[in-house]
Amino acid sequence: MFSIDLLLGAVVLGVLLGCFYAAVSVGLSVSFGLLDVPHVAHPAFLVLASYGVYQLNESYDIDPLLAGLAITPLFFLFGLLAYRTYHETFEKRGSDAAVRGIAFFFGIAFIIEVLIILQFGVDQRSVTATYIGKSWRFGEMRIPIRQLVAFAVALTLTALLAVYLSKTFMGRAIRAVAQDEEALRLMGANPVRIKQYAFGIATAVLGIAGALLIIVAPVEPTLDRAYIGRTFCVVVMAGLGSISGTLIAAIILGVAESIVLTLFGASWAPAISFAMLLGVLAVRPQGLLGR
Amino acid sequence: MKRRTFLGGAMAVAVVGHGSSAFAQQPPIKIGMSMPQTGGLAGGGKASLLGIEIWRDDVNAKGGLLGRKVELVVYDDKSSASETPAIYAKLVDVDKVDLLFAPYATVPTAPIMPFVKQRGLLLMGNFSFQVNSKVGHDMWFNNAPWGPADSWAASFLDLAQKAGGKNMALLTADQEFAQNLALTARDVAKKRNIPVVFDQVYPPNTVEFSSIIRALNAAKPDIVYVASYPPDSAGILRAVNEIGVGDNVKIFGGGMVGLQFAAVMSNLGSLLNGVVNYNTWLPEKSMYFEGTKEFFDKYTKRAIEAKVDPLGYYLAPFGYAMGQMIEAAVNSTKSLDQKGIAKYLRENEHKTIVGPIAFAADGERKETATLQAQFRGVKDKDIEQFRSPGKQVILFPEKLKTGELISPFEAARK
């Protein structure tokens, strides 16, 4: 079964898949990685965004990516609201914020799932666009165009976010608040407001990521459960809060999954990626590119 | 025997005293079941339940069973095996239902099989696959058209071999139903000396099938048998369309769950063309029996407000047929005695809206009526097109056939 050609194909497809994983995880890299919020409802927001995109695509025939862009302001507001609630009820009250925060976000995730079911039913949904269902021929290989779209958008998204966090004033403030909240406070800035803004951005990014999710494959209301493991795995493997690390870790995950799917027993694929995560945690708990 | 006389007497009183329209005085006949209304099986479960509800309303409009009104007691099992034992215990011991229907699908049904056997209760099965083979309960009757365990793979391989297929690739989901299909497919292939050149099991929640399809192509199979679940069926067909499977593939499909549901079919649209897949009921002219058309008229109306599958071909008419069989059995035995009903169901052939049904000793169909049908001329984004005949041409079984296989797969896709 083994051949260089197959291996090469698996690597290429794995890189594309990995970039998609990066796009759905990068928001979590900010909210969990930088802000320390145990945001297990992140994938639920992601699926919610996909349904938003679906609705726009279905009723107004808007391109899914544009639809994703269109709902980002709304998700920015969701993010502000979610962080404000989280902060007021947990962070302010101290010690076991993380434990109860997890329960809180699990609750939110369940509520989102049910609301989606009540509105859209349990059937899976997908979108239409000119680039879905076609492929691009590259020598002997054929690559699905939707994967290339996801790849390009994901790269742009992570690059923009990385630049934003390192070059702009607000971006630097966000990094600063992650590193030393107290120092920032002494300098006269309001760390809560900065964190709230950062959480807003992390959630807004989900608009685009949700569009990619439904472009790559159909979605159903409880799809978020499958992404809890994957997104947290990427963010932790990356080293909390590192945007470039997120991209690298996601690509490693994508390539590993793709190689196992192609060349070894596909049924072992999920175990391999998570075994890698456990390995990284055991050997290098700060992640590949930890801060 | 005493009880039966008593029941008969009660019925006579009911008929003489009140006439058929006033069955409010009589306690209703309760039929209990769990049904997946949340979780992975909910889409199918809700459609199946609507089919059963339509039967209930029809039978009540005719005056009920034995002059008594029929009532359904339905609980949600969340698509999980761990919920059903408590639910069926409640149905039997607390609600004291008169008859039991099984939930849609194998996993929620498996845990209640030993329970009904031990209590000696009749259970009408609802699309489980070979759930009785190890339990051996003689009061189990499955409404699904599956028939003998290996007939599914056999019918597909018949078609494949006729088209010149010599070796097989097997792509199956790592889930209960698909794995059971894969087992029989391997067996049948072995018996017929068809080498299996590719045998891959993929995990649930696989996002991207491009790499798997590439690996499959590398094995150069000419029969591709796929047993997949709804979310993956779409992913596989997309990847097949984009990557291609090569001109040597004679036939593709077989056991893809999901391609029977309206939402999935309209999502996939033209990607479906050429795929040969199993089905249970299709709007082809050979499939209409007494009452079939009336049933779908009612279903189509009620599906909209119930937010369930607008077509409802796969499960709903079989839910209705399950009711019809019970109706016939209760009316002819004139009692609710479960042993008597089981005896009647085992010994007779039953007329239903999905055709005549006769049971083998294991409670499955004597002969398989599982269709293998090929998608043809399907356009994108149009649910209504599937209501007209010719979109899914029936190739098997012989009795119901409405066309011939177009092969190879690539030719059939155009």
Add this chain to the structure above:
Amino acid sequence: MTGHRNSIIFWGGVAVFLVAVLTMTQIVRNEYPFFAGYVILQFIALAVAWSILGGYAGYVNFGTNAFFGVGVYTAVALFKATGAPLVVQIAAAAVVGMTLGFGVGLLTLRMRGIFFSIATIALAIIIETFVMNWRFVGGAAGIQIQRPPVMAPFDSYVKMLFFVQAILAVTAISIARYIQNSKVGRGLQALRDDELAAECTGVPTLKLKLIACMISGALISAAGAPAAMYLQYADPFSAFNLTYSVSALAMALIGGTAHWIGPVLGAILLGSTQQFLAVTISSEVNVLVLGIMLVLFVVGAPKGIIGLLRPRYRLRAGGKP
């Protein structure tokens, strides 16, 4: 010496409870209460076991489903291979769960709390994948199990399972209570409040965490073991269902984790609500109730039910200098 009197009350209560359960199995003929009661008792055991690590030490285990599934499949494998009786299955599940807890603890407990949580998610997926590929226990297709004949004095297997699960729940509670009042419990609470400070004052944090992880794991797996006989069927999807993780966590937090009674109350409240809703409303609203209850409690009643019942209830101050 109130501690001594407390003990007498506690063990008296345990004895009364078990006698009541046993009597119930002999008198009540309707089987439904035993089916539903089994599920609630199972959740009591899970929630209490979870809170030994999650509550006392503040390490959130997302992998309850991993330990539960391991319990189920230990029982299945053992029963299929040797036909071992239920007691042996449960004991074996406890040993395997404890070993697993030791391994996981060793691998991950040096990390900050949240990393531990993520590692447990990963663990659950890895073990589930392993079981899916293990043909001997049916793999992904699942396996049907024929129960052996029931033993006296019980007249039905479900009643016996109900009694067995009652013993498991009581065992979990007794161990949790013992830990809470012992040096181990005080050490765990010290490290929960401030791990670094605890370590500096000489609390052997890693050792304590390992002990908690092993005991918690053993109890969860033991509670899962009878599920194979209860369902007479096992499949990886049901055995490793994420619902077990979320329920255990939700029940413990809703009840309150500062005292062993908290998870018990949480499990009774949430477990019976779920059983009740399953046979009344029976729709998506069911899941919605769990979500809303979780959010309401963690926002409105941070100390859970026990916090509401005794507003001035204080955490037992552990690790005093």
